[in-house]
Amino acid sequence: MLTAEFISQRELKVAELAADLVIAGGGLSGVCAAITAARAGLNVILVQDRPVLGGNSSSEVRLWILGATSHMGNNNRWAREGGLVDELLVENMYRNPEGNPLIFDTILLDKVAAEKNIRLLLNTAVYEVGKSAADVISSLTAFCSQNSTRYILKAPTFCDCSGDGIVGFLSGAAFRMGAEAKDEFDEKFAPTETYGQLLGHSIYFYSKDTGKPVKYIAPDFALDDIAKIPRFKSFNAQDFGCKLWWIEYGGRLDTVHDTEEIKWELWKVVYGTWNYIKNSGNFPEAENLTLEWVGTVPGKRESRRFEGEYMLNQKDIVDQHTHFDAVAYGGWSIDLHPADGIFSEKPGCNQWHSKGIFQIPYRCLYSKNIKNLFLAGRIISASHIAFASTRVMATSAYVAQVVGVAAKICKDHAIDPADIIREEKIGLLQTALLKSGQHIPGFSLHDETDLVQSATIQASSELVIDEMDGPAQFLPLDISTAQLIPLPAGEFPVVVLQAMAEEDTQLTVELRTSVKAGNFTPDHTVTSMVFDLKKGSNSLTLNFDHTLLNAAYVFLMFIKNPLVKLKFTERRITGMLSVFNLVNKSVSNYGRQTPTEDIGVDDFEFWCPQRRPNGLNLSLGFTPALNVFSAINIRNGVDRPTVQPNAWVASYHDPEPKLILDWEEPQSISTIHLLFDTDYDHPMETVLMHHPESVMPFCVRSFSLSDEHGVVIYQEDGNYQTHKVIRLAKPVLTKKLVIHMKHPSDLVPAALFSVRCYA
Template sequence: MCGGGLAGFCAAVASARQGARTCLVQDRPVFGGNSSSEVRVTPHGAAAFHVYAKETGIISELLIEERARNHETVFENGWTNSVWDMTMYDMAQRTENLTFYLNTTILDVRMANARKIASVVGYVANAELELELLADVFIDCTGDGIVADRAGCEWRMGSEGRAEFDEPHAPLEASGDVMGNSIHFKTKDMGYPAPFTAPDWAAKLDNPDFFYKQGRNPNDVRGGYWWIEIGVPWHTIYENEDIRHELTRYVLGVWDWIKNKDPKTKELAANHAIDWIGQVPGKRESRRIMGHYLMTEHDPLNKTVFEDEIAYGGWFLDLHTPGGLLAPTSEHASAEGYNETSSYMVKSYCGPYGVPLRSTIAKDVDNLLMAGRNISVTHAALGTVRVMGTTAIVGQAVGTAAAVALRKGLALADVPSEAIRDVQQTLLRDGCFLLNTTNEDELDLARSAQVIASSQAACYGGEVRADLLAAGQLGPQDDALNQRKGQWIAISEGVLNRVSVCLTNRSGSPQTVKATILPVDHIWDYRTEEQPLLATTELQVMPGDYQWIDWEVQLSERDGLKAGIYIRLDLHANPHLVWHCADGIVPGQTCAYEMGQGKMRRDWNGPTRSFRVEPSQNAYPPEHVINGVTRPYRFTNLWRSDPRESLPQWLELSWEELKLIRQIEISFPGSLLWEYRGYAPFYRDPQCPKDYRIEAFVGGAWKQLLEIRGNYQRHCRHALEQPVHTDKLRVVIDATNGDQSAAIYEIRCYS
């Protein structure tokens, strides 16, 4: 495993956990690559744009652990500290079958023949030690594709022209243009004036248009500016050191502008001092290694369904302007002021979409895989797949695929056709999520069980905050209906008699608003056109605050309403009206707004809009824990106890005959709704069970098998010291990390 960024690290841990003897080689003293404390790029992924789309698996374990351990806020780029490095180092130390070499640079590749790598040669810095590492399978996670290049693989670097694949984001003519590198800085509020004098060699920046009219807004004096970026005319591989020096000059020049020259920021920055400046550039793009499938921009935009899907993405098509600080304007969305409804943002919003295994298998070398930003994609497609949340889960999938190939004695090229089900089912068991695959593991005894629970929550809707209602004030996410807004509602019964929404009309005159109800395929079905309507009406809203408006819809299965699906309640634009948010998140019930061209996008951070339904919907039944899906998707997929009943609460599996059980695996809720930086220091998700017990019915009585205290991880595996023969098993949740309800997404049992 060459390269210890998030892709390489997750690949190494995954292959080792699957029993393959694994060696991880990293050229820096810490793991994490761009996410490490040396570079400090905040890991982003699909959850930045899609509710409940947080990447899970190994990356989720790491990020949950880091937030639980770390005292410091993750504000943005530049704010990563050594707690993150040590979280990764700790996992590496605790992973069986994994050895690693830090500070070790890959110098050469030795071939067994024209299509097979025999070994890689590395040099350990400061140790005067040269290593030759032999393996059956190699994975290139170096970012620059060093191993693939030395092995003679075909690769691309630069931008494809529009004519080659007809990609909407491709330039008319092909070129060598790539996205640039960045270094970041962090400041500290000293509490007293902190002067700064830039050295003579720092960049001289005196034109406010460079910042405010070209998409480089110094909007926060704490740092975090991704737009301190330079690439062309320098080569992002061979001239990386020249780029580093130029970036250092510009960091100092940018801070000099903020601190000493800009009338908008001088007073804000008066007490701030430079606390850290990176000296390892974070790289966005260089070589892309050609695999058995080349992903183009059309795949994420059209959500291509791949038979060999092994991961997913959901970041927008984020293609930075070649040249960065040296270009006339910054990255396109930034240059538009991040207007979320501009034509550029509409055409760039994509996902969640699948990533195929074939794009990670080198076509020219038989025992080489890739993970990270060097996989087989076009320049345009790289704009979305390059972010670290996505590369991490691709890495876990590639490490898993390598282990499966070795275990089955398969050529890597044959895995997508002959063993893809094994790879996909292993990924699901290891806590990952796939868009088009559910748990079908024949060895999972829970799938054949009957499931009951001590109680289950019903969904009545989402009420508004009492304090805001009493004061007649708008909440922080209450905004006018300037665009069409939609609320996803889980329907369990196939009957909906009445739906209500809470609106404010401050226009001084009666208003009407068009309301529609339509079925949706899942919580990321953002279509507003070509959708069959279940019902439509005009709601009348008199002047006044916080009015519950009822709609007698009287829908049933004869009208096309089905049980076990989401519907979306849409209120169309009327800027005189405010649709209030609910008091907290109702699990699995989220909202979006229309951005244009028949497409919606997540509203704010995915709150629940106020609504009431009659009858209430049994959206959280216990049988969800064996339906094979571990997050809200086509339905809520969650068992949740009745919040009106106190803890402990339990969920029970039963079989018609005795089962031998040695291992129990549970997926709890938590840390799915937002991306990583949305969580506070020392964070433990309130929904996640903290204290729980697992019991088996043995000899006519319940026997405690194990007891867990202080949990905050969402994916927990428990190997029993002694296997148990039982026909009943239950999980008893004594306490959560704050939520009133006990909740579980999935239980698996193995013998």
């Protein structure tokens, strides 16, 4: 039995912890920053004020993770974020294609727990900042409600991933809230004068069919008049979870300090909405439905934005400006919501897309006036307009990975975050990021330590396409359809295809390209032709007599005609893709983006893929044959399709695909990086949505490595990840490395983006 004498006051238990990097906030951004830093060799403390990791992506909020891919509803091809974000999304796809948010919680916890360099503090809220100078943070003080412990967390460097910017705010870091006037950054979409209205919070609910009638009695606090919601007729008994993202409120309030008030208002709306669905009589299909889950934590969109040495703005996004210190990219639309949220007469969002992905510079990722404070997540240095694009989770977390690597450089060189620019170490950071699988638009990896750069590369075969053969089917041209074709510089090949016509008709074919290299918006029409089709089978020969000055993807477009069927192949190939002039209302894609006034965004068409099992490639023949899948691509420093596929692809007739790396002298190899194709065009939404497969069809599952004597030094069956880092127990001394692979399936040839070897 424990007894304690009466005293006037007691102190909490205090624990002092030290690390190389302290990260406040365990949302997806904090998780990615922490794991990246830990894998780089830093000791990390990750402090999270919630009982689970993931923030808005966790089971507490249940929002799907999205970024540049935008539900496949924009023109950003092969744009899913790389590095650790990709690893998490691919892992979730493998374990959880049904989109169960509880499973995603465990994936994040698993990944963090696996890193011995991370000290994780859950249920622990930062409330005080200690400083050794006016512009230097020395410690954070936090309290854990579950073990009644006060933590003092010390480090030379700190990162704020908290969403509301608690560390930056308490430390005195410069920040903003609300919209800037349009003349500050020459942003045509910005207001004439500044205002404090923000994007609001959201709370979601889930329903479940119990198989028998369920009654519902609403709580007294529920909204009693559903007509107070102008869009109440949009409610239905089928939508739940983050499909109800537009249940939003709070944009006219203080989205930091009024969060509890906002939460109560959202609860009123949610329970009132469910009362309307269950008891209005308008939804008989809801009779057996029960309210399974309602969020208790609102998902926040906007609060503080902190100032770095550069503030990203609308022109950076729309004009796709280049930056010498580019370290990441974004691609979500400029997505602003009415301040009144669900009570507004206006549409729930106002999304304006750019023609391609845009660079995010490193100067946006640290405070301009607190020397040792990194910024990551939605609080990075961006105008209100640019923030509307960068705020989404996959983009926020992608930026956070940069911080994890930058913090290691700061430690190794005993410098502050800004010194990476001032001491010209930005190239060091960019190289480290590219090596980790982080794609930076316009950059390629030049790594002198990579032994593959000095090797002679051979392959058992290389895919050369004279005909897109394989099992085929004729599909109606109900939507205008295009095949993306990667071509080297030079003359356009002659293309042959088959078309079936229900009656005599005409078929319009266009050849288009993107004005900006690397974009996938077909905004330049090279030429067009019209074919007279006879009823029945037609063989068409397309000879455009066009010369490409540079290697690029081109769009071979077939304009909608329901009387025509085109031949499609079931064969899928890395870097080959069909796209369609689709409508995707969930991301404000109506086939074409047409601004009604001059707000500084472009007018252009959307050409997007269809989700598998749809979206087959057109069955085309090429003369000369399409030859862009050379083995030499594995060392070009780009790990995804951009202006070319950037992959070695084996012939699908090759029974045993392999790559052979030869050196004149024996090489000591201890680490090998392989980058496979996990379909960077698939957005891999983490919750709610179901996906057709748990492993991407392009991904090589089985492979082995052998030395010059044929001795197998590594073998794996069942791979599903993009980036395999193989660390050998003992270095191998060899003049030859052979990579043996199996085709993923009879319809998909083996492919590899990169091989890198290190001593």
